[in-house]
Amino acid sequence: xxxxxxxxxxxxxxxxxxxxxxxxxxxxxxxxxxxxxxxxxxxxxxxxxxxxxxxxxxxxxxxxxxxxxxxxxxxxxxxxxxxxxxxxxxxxx
Numbered sequence: 886x887x888x889x890x891x892x893x894x895x896x897x898x899x900x901x902x903x904x905x906x907x908x909x910x911x912x913x914x915x916x917x918x919x920x921x922x923x924x925x926x927x928x929x930x931x932x933x934x935x936x937x938x939x940x941x942x943x944x945x946x947x948x949x950x951x952x953x954x955x956x957x958x959x960x961x962x963x964x965x966x967x968x969x970x971x972x973x974x975x976x977x978x
Contacts, residue, residue: 893930897921901976908943914973921977932978942974949974 900921904914925931936949950966952958958966 911973934975934977937974947971
């Protein structure tokens, strides 16, 4: 008989990997986010997320937030943090 359950942590790890490392279209990543958030909320496992910086996404891809060691988020305005970014570049806790 096939297994009928999967661990939430496994799903979260796989979606986090897709959101950080893949170059698939943004719409597909958004769908993965929606499914994961639904699972996390329904199981009581939602603990928030954070945006990924330029050094945490594939080269040439937009980050979730514009911050680096040279320009930490504390030194940037809200507009500077999120101008020309990709809202699907996140990591769930």
